[in-house]
Amino acid sequence: MATKLSPKEYVKRGDRLTGGHRLCAGCGASIVARNVLKGAKDHPVVVGAATGCLEVSTSLYPYTAWEDAYIHTAFENVAATVSGVEAAYQSLKKQGKIDKPFKFVAFGGDGGTYDIGIQSLSGALERGHDFVYVCYDNGAYMNTGFQRSGATPLGAWTTTTPTGKVQPGKPQQRKNLTQIAAAHNVPYVAQASIHDFRDLISKAEVAFDTEGPAVLVVLSTCPRGWRCDVAQSVNMARMMVQSCYWPLYEVIDGKYVINYDPKKRKIPVADWMKLQGRFSHLFKPESQHLVQELQDYVDREWERLKALASLPNPGATTE
Amino acid sequence: MSATTDTQHLIQAVTGNQAVAMAMKQIDPDVVAAYPITPQTDVVQEFAEYVAAGSVKANFVTVESEHSAMSACIGSASAGARTMTATSSAGFALMWEMLYIAASMRCPIVMTTVNRALSGPINIHCDHSDSMGGRDSGWVQIYNEDAQEAYDATIMGFPIAEHADVRLPVMNMYDGFIISGAIGPLQALTDDEVKAFIGDAPTYPNLLNTDEPMTFGPFDGLHGFYFEHKIAQQRAMDRALNVIQGVYDRFAAVTGRQYNHLMTYCMEDADIAMVVANSAAGNARIVADQLRAEGVKAGVIKLRTFRPFPTAEYAKALANVKAVGVMDRADSFGGVGGPLYMELLSALYQYDIRAKTANFIYGLGGRDIFPQDVETGFRLLQAAAEGADLPKSRVYLNMKGA
Ligand SMILES: Cc1ncc(C[n+]2csc(CCOP(=O)(O)OP(=O)(O)O)c2C)c(N)n1
Ligand code: SF4
Ligand SMILES: [Mg+2]
Numbered sequence: 065m066a067t068k069l070s071p072k073e074y075v076k077r078g079d080r081l082t083g084g085h086r087l088c089a090g091c092g093a094s095i096v097a098r099n100v101l102k103g104a105k106d107h108p109v110v111v112g113a114a115t116g117c118l119e120v121s122t123s124l125y126p127y128t129a130w131e132d133a134y135i136h137t138a139f140e141n142v143a144a145t146v147s148g149v150e151a152a153y154q155s156l157k158k159q160g161k162i163d164k165p166f167k168f169v170a171f172g173g174d175g176g177t178y179d180i181g182i183q184s185l186s187g188a189l190e191r192g193h194d195f196v197y198v199c200y201d202n203g204a205y206m207n208t209g210f211q212r213s214g215a216t217p218l219g220a221w222t223t224t225t226p227t228g229k230v231q232p233g234k235p236q237q238r239k240n241l242t243q244i245a246a247a248h249n250v251p252y253v254a255q256a257s258i259h260d261f262r263d264l265i266s267k268a269e270v271a272f273d274t275e276g277p278a279v280l281v282v283l284s285t286c287p288r289g290w291r292c293d294v295a296q297s298v299n300m301a302r303m304m305v306q307s308c309y310w311p312l313y314e315v316i317d318g319k320y321v322i323n324y325d326p327k328k329r330k331i332p333v334a335d336w337m338k339l340q341g342r343f344s345h346l347f348k349p350e351s352q353h354l355v356q357e358l359q360d361y362v363d364r365e366w367e368r369l370k371a372l373a374s375l376p377n378p379g380a381t382t383e
Numbered sequence: 384m385s386a387t388t389d390t391q392h393l394i395q396a397v398t399g400n401q402a403v404a405m406a407m408k409q410i411d412p413d414v415v416a417a418y419p420i421t422p423q424t425d426v427v428q429e430f431a432e433y434v435a436a437g438s439v440k441a442n443f444v445t446v447e448s449e450h451s452a453m454s455a456c457i458g459s460a461s462a463g464a465r466t467m468t469a470t471s472s473a474g475f476a477l478m479w480e481m482l483y484i485a486a487s488m489r490c491p492i493v494m495t496t497v498n499r500a501l502s503g504p505i506n507i508h509c510d511h512s513d514s515m516g517g518r519d520s521g522w523v524q525i526y527n528e529d530a531q532e533a534y535d536a537t538i539m540g541f542p543i544a545e546h547a548d549v550r551l552p553v554m555n556m557y558d559g560f561i562i563s564g565a566i567g568p569l570q571a572l573t574d575d576e577v578k579a580f581i582g583d584a585p586t587y588p589n590l591l592n593t594d595e596p597m598t599f600g601p602f603d604g605l606h607g608f609y610f611e612h613k614i615a616q617q618r619a620m621d622r623a624l625n626v627i628q629g630v631y632d633r634f635a636a637v638t639g640r641q642y643n644h645l646m647t648y649c650m651e652d653a654d655i656a657m658v659v660a661n662s663a664a665g666n667a668r669i670v671a672d673q674l675r676a677e678g679v680k681a682g683v684i685k686l687r688t689f690r691p692f693p694t695a696e697y698a699k700a701l702a703n704v705k706a707v708g709v710m711d712r713a714d715s716f717g718g719v720g721g722p723l724y725m726e727l728l729s730a731l732y733q734y735d736i737r738a739k740t741a742n743f744i745y746g747l748g749g750r751d752i753f754p755q756d757v758e759t760g761f762r763l764l765q766a767a768a769e770g771a772d773l774p775k776s777r778v779y780l781n782m783k784g785a
Contacts, residue, residue: 101483108593112458121600128598133590136600137457137484147444148416148458148466149590155413155464156591184454187447334696383705 065314066254066266067104068140074262077102085129086121090294092284092301093118095258096200097171100280101132103268107167108132110153110236112146114176116141117207125152125273130242141179143188143197146170150193167272168195174215175205178241189248189277196271196280199241202286214239217309218361219354221342222289225275232351233343237361245279246315252278253315258285259302263312270314281312291341299373303336313373320373333359395569399562402569403469403555404429408439409577412493413464415586416444416455420474421507423560424498427469429471436530441467449474458553460490461599462723463589465541471559472499475513479520486521487616488600491587492552493540494522495533498661498712499559500748508749511660515713515722519533521616522625523553524690526660533557535640538572541581542630544772548622550587558662560749572638572727579638620691626727627688631656645691646685649675650700653682655764658697658727659710660686663745663752667710670757679765692726698734706739706767707731708760710780712746720744720777739764741773745780756780 080101087094097118101109107147109132112120119136122129138144156219170188172181176368177199185197195255205211212222218237221227224235246253254266264282271278283304285297292300304310308330312323334355339345346354388510397405404426407415417427436444444459447451448457450547459466470478484552485492496514500506518524523543527533531748536555544553557563578747588597603609628644635641648668650656657667674681684700701707711721719725720742745752759780769774 107598110462110590120604123598123601124604125606125608128601130598130611131596133592133596134598134651135458135461135590136452136602137488138480141454141481142444144454145458147446147451148414148455148460150415150458151414151442151444152454152459152462152464153464153591155440156462158412158442159440162591164591166591177571183447184451187451191445192445 066270068262069265069373071115076153080131082129082131086124089286090287090297092202092258093200096282096284099264100170100198100268101263102265104167104272108164109169112142112170114142114172114181116173116176118171120207139176141184142170142172142176143370144184147188147193150195163352170195172199174199174201174203176211178214178239189250192276192321194276199281200284201281202284204289206286208291219343219346220359221345227345231356242281249318250277251317255281255311255313256285257301257305257310257312259298292339294342296339298335307331307333309333311366319377322373333362386587390572391573393513393618396566397530397569398564398566399530399533399557400425402695403535403537405571406534407467408433408621409574411628412441412467414442414459414466416446416452417468418449418452420448420471420691422499422563424467425470426495433452443760447478450481453478454486457485457488457490458493459646460492461488461589462591463491465534465584466492469495471497472501476640478500479493482517482520483520484550486514486527489550490552491550493544494554494557496656497559497563498556501638509561511713516689518530518722522690523551525555527555528662529562530569532571538577538580538633539630543627544615545585546626549619549626551619552654561662562742576637590681624691642687644688644696645700646687647700648683652680654680654768655706656682656684656701656704656763657710658684658686658782666752668755670754670761674761683763694730694733697730699738699739701736704738706764708741708746714744739767739773742777743780744777750781
């Protein structure tokens with residue numbers, strides 16, 4: 065289980081994603097990438113990225129923001145690409161051609177993970193490559209101009225679920241990638257958020273130290289696409305976690321562990337929805353019921369998660 | 384070496400796929416990432432047997448699709464590992480996006496493409512629509528007539544792909560079922576000969592070099608070097624012509640089997656010629672022999688290196704020919720003709736050769752091609768050499784109801 069890094073230790077760990085990249089002010093993606101890499105401690109890392117905001121903004125030729133070796137090939141295949149790098153490393157290591165203790169991490173957005181990349185992710189997890197997969201989930205295809213994804217919440221405005229007379233934003237609930245990943249019975253899966261970066265680093269550290277595949281699904285804000293105040297970016301993530309829309313939890317060898325339970329401090333989803341322009345249409349009387357639908361969904365999922373966490377070992381991979 | 388007295392190089396009876404799997408075993412790359420598809424399947428299965436038996440060191444990545452196969456190959460090659468794969472048809476099509484990326488990232492991957500028709504209707508038999516459609520992807524393409532050629536080309540793959548003047552992926556083609564599944568003769572090299580021929584992999588910039596961490600596959604967004612990058616790829620293709628011939632020659636020195644970009648047959652004094660790729664070349668040679676016996680000066684050019692295209696060599700070989708037929712086992716719907724035909728017309732035009740030409744489409748979806756079908760084509764060429772016109776539109780060989 066991840067134990068939080070002390071603030072002292074935190075400042076000691078340098079940045080492996082440098083400044084000067086072109087992500088928007090307040091973007092969650094760089095917070096994810098920087099803190100995840102701090103979890104790799106002193107290991108050399110090969111970073112893979114799927115096409116998306118993080119990728120285009122950090123590798124503008126002839127510049128790069130990555131201190132580590134980095135590879136991007138396409139959108140739907142970062143897990144496959146990194147599994148190839150890892151396979152090469154294992155082969156060369158076995159032959160005695162390389163001795164450095166490399167770690168491997170693949171970053172994908174929610175589009176590159178929940179949707180177009182889910183096949184290559186599933187394959188790589190099932191094959192058991194020794195790598196960390198990180199989905200920075202900002203709930204839409206931001207890089208191409210805010211289109212809906214399988215991670216977009218119910219009712220949200222996106223450019224492919226615009227609000228109109230007969231459609232109040234996205235008609236469907238989101239899917240649960242974290243539990244899809246957990247269903248692969250990989251040794252470590254965790255959900256984290258950019259607002260609690262010490263928790264994120266600690267989870268990344270566990271993920272890097274885990275032998276075999278590990279998956280981190282991290283709530284990542286997008287002030288541009290969410291139509292919210294840049295200065296409120298990190299706070300937005302905090303509120304979403306506090307509402308239990310985005311619970312912080314781990315699945316360790318099949319055992320669910322909830323890391324944060326707001327209990328009496330649990331806030332309604334409407335509190336943060338009101339602050340994000342992508343939901344503004346839902347606060348008109350005729351679509352108010354959708355706010356309640358999302359609230360009911362979140363409550364139901366939270367209860368289900370608590371039930372899972374109360375089981376001795378639902379995954380049964382170790383006992 | 385003489386086949387009868389040479390016990391080290393006994394002639395074996397193997398399928399095309401077994402021959403290639405054997406070559407892969409002897410090469411013993413660092414990584415193989417592949418996904419099964421008819422008619423390539425036994426390449427992957429045979430290799431899996433070698434892995435299971437511990438007779439290769441390769442890390443065999445059993446990916447969940449061909450898109451992931453090529454993605455993993457790119458990752459692996461970018462990490463500096465010798466990397467191979469194999470596919471056919473729909474698998475090739477699923478790799479499409481990644482074929483271009485493999486070439487543009489200058490990954491020296493060696494791939495076997497066992498030619499099979501693209502769907503639809505879904506059809507498992509041979510034609511060249513898969514690899515011909517990939518001709519602009521930036522891969523070196525070498526077409527092979529039989530198991531021996533396919534085996535030899537596999538062994539020559541890395542010396543071409545890894546050459547500092549080239550550093551491009553290489554794909555080797557042969558005909559699905561006709562060659563992949565049929566048993567034919569193979570004279571293999573010894574393991575030591577293969578090792579010596581391919582040598583150790585050269586080091587090139589890679590992901591596992593901690594002294595110099597590099598960014599691979601950056602975004603060409605604002606500053607715009609994409610154009611120059613593409614020109615660099617074309618220049619590598621230009622240089623590849625010589626490099627490939629050099630590897631062919633070096634291979635000949637070891638085995639006595641001389642390959643050239645185009646393999647000419649009875650072309651010295653030919654009035655009419657047929658250009659053809661892969662297994663149908665044998666039929667064309669048989670018919671040329673029959674015509675020669677009649678006194679008709681017929682010749683055959685078997686296409687071998689297709690990318691890069693040896694334009695000047697075709698122009699030279701066809702300089703004095705009166706009528707040329709091009710046999711295409713794939714079509715380019717709505718185009719001037721099949722892909723080989725268009726290529727050849729361009730080459731001839733560029734060199735001011737104005738032979739009469741005809742395009743023969745044959746063998747789509749595995750349709751048989753008999754010597755009499757090839758003869759139909761040759762007879763048209765013969766008539767053209769004597770003054771008749773050739774049809775401007777495609778001539779279909781062995782079409783039902785024709
Ligand atoms: C095969 C393919 N389809 C579509 C695209 C266009 N595309 C590039 S990035 C992207 C969306 C990325 O969304 P996400 O993964 O959520 O990352 P974000 O941009 O939100 O960070 C899309 C649709 C592409 N590059 N490749
Ligand atoms: S559009 Fe959103 S995800 Fe993309 S860089 Fe800007 S804030 Fe980040
Ligand atoms: Mg996104």
